[in-house]
Amino acid sequence: MMNFHILTLFPEMVLQGLNTSIIGRAVDKGYISIEAVNIRDYTLDKHGKVDDYTYGGGAGMLMQAQPVYDACMAVQDRIMAGNGASKARVIYVTPQGKTFHQELAQELAREEELIFLCGHYEGIDERVLEEVVTDEISIGDYVLTGGELPAMVMIDAIARLVPGVLHNTDSAVTESFYDGLLEYPQYSRPEIWHDKRVPPVLLCGDHAKVDAWRLEQSVLRTKERRPDLYEAYMDRMSRETCRGRK
Ligand code: ADE
Numbered sequence: 001m002m003n004f005h006i007l008t009l010f011p012e013m014v015l016q017g018l019n020t021s022i023i024g025r026a027v028d029k030g031y032i033s034i035e036a037v038n039i040r041d042y043t044l045d046k047h048g049k050v051d052d053y054t055y056g057g058g059a060g061m062l063m064q065a066q067p068v069y070d071a072c073m074a075v076q077d078r079i080m081a082g083n084g085a086s087k088a089r090v091i092y093v094t095p096q097g098k099t100f101h102q103e104l105a106q107e108l109a110r111e112e113e114l115i116f117l118c119g120h121y122e123g124i125d126e127r128v129l130e131e132v133v134t135d136e137i138s139i140g141d142y143v144l145t146g147g148e149l150p151a152m153v154m155i156d157a158i159a160r161l162v163p164g165v166l167h168n169t170d171s172a173v174t175e176s177f178y179d180g181l182l183e184y185p186q187y188s189r190p191e192i193w194h195d196k197r198v199p200p201v202l203l204c205g206d207h208a209k210v211d212a213w214r215l216e217q218s219v220l221r222t223k224e225r226r227p228d229l230y231e232a233y234m235d236r237m238s239r240e241t242c243r244g245r246k
Contacts (some may be wrong), residue, residue, distance in 0.1 A: 002111070003033045004155050005088070008066070008118040009050065010148055011036030017152050026165040031112065034155070035075075040062070042070040051121055061123035068124055072132045079113050082123045088113035088135045093122070093147035093154070097136030100154055108154075109161035116155065118147030124208045180233050182226060184217035193230070 006014050015036050019027060026032050029211070043050050044066060051061040072090060074104040079088050089108075093116060098104075108114060117133065139150040159165055201213045223230040 001031065001033070002109070002159070003079075003113045003160070005079075005113070005115045006033070006034070006118065006148075006151055006155075007039055007071050007075065007115065007116045008036055009039055009063075009120050010118075010146070013148050014118075016088055018155060022165065023156055023159050025161070025218055026159060029164070031162055031164040032159050037071055037075055039067050039071045042074065043067040044070075054122065058122075062122050063119060064123040065125040065128035066131075069116070069128045069132060071206045072128075075115055082110070088115050090091070090115045090117055090132050091137055091154070092117045092119070092129055092148045093121065093138075093150040094122075094131040094136050094199075095141070095143055097138040099141075100137050100139050100157070102149075103159040106161060109158045114158070116147070117153040118151050120146040120148075122146065122195070175220045175244070178230055180236065181218040182222045182229070184214040184221065 008014055013033070018024070019033050023032070023034075027034055040048055040050050043064075049064075050067045051063050054060070054062045074091075076087050080086070091108075091114065137150075137154065144150060153200060181202050187202060191198050191203070198211070202210055204210070217234070219230070223235060
């Protein structure tokens with residue numbers, strides 16, 4: 001069981017997206033839980049304000065420290081009351097963070113509780129980030145209007161690695177990136193479509209042959225489409241061969 005907590009000004013946005021399809025089913029079945037906490041509920045401003053102009057001037061509004069801090073502390077207190085001790089990691093979703101990738105998803109999937117802090121507007125007052133954030137993560141070198149979509153991307157990638165979330169436990173192992181290779185091409189019925197035939201080896205019933213063909217296709221595809229991953233794969237293979245010889 002893994003519990004995700006999302007601090008956001010737009011809770012309905014993340015809940016709508018994440019309560020659908022495979023992740024929605026995982027919530028229904030109790031493999032994961034997803035809670036969206038509205039930062040606005042924690043403001044002490046009597047008009048419900050959560051943002052203000054930036055000191056020093058410049059365009060846009062900044063999310064203020066107080067509501068973000070109080071929302072985060074409220075979630076941490078609940079988590080600590082539940083598990084008796086430890087605080088959860090707090091991930092600030094920002095283009096300034098380190099880039100998200102599959103190994104980081106695997107690392108985060110081992111946590112029991114994760115808090116995602118989503119900024120909006122021009123960002124969040126630096127002082128509260130210094131006090132509550134443990135990890136800053138970006139989903140890539142482009143700028144979005146808020147942290148909600150990146151948080152949803154990361155939660156999807158992490159949640160599908162939680163045991164039980166995917167029906168077929170193999171599929172998290174064989175697909176793209178698990179062993180550093182891209183996935184092989186796949187085919188379903190009919191056997192011939194638009195004059196294109198399914199590769200005959202897949203119809204031969206010899207599992208060893210099928211596996212060998214798929215690995216070969218994965219390697220070829222990776223070499224063609226992602227030379228960076230191919231090089232890393234070849235380096236790993238040659239290191240393993242050397243170790244085997246000793
Ligand atoms: N917020 C805005 N753009 C982002 C990005 N690329 N990754 C993470 N958070 C963001």
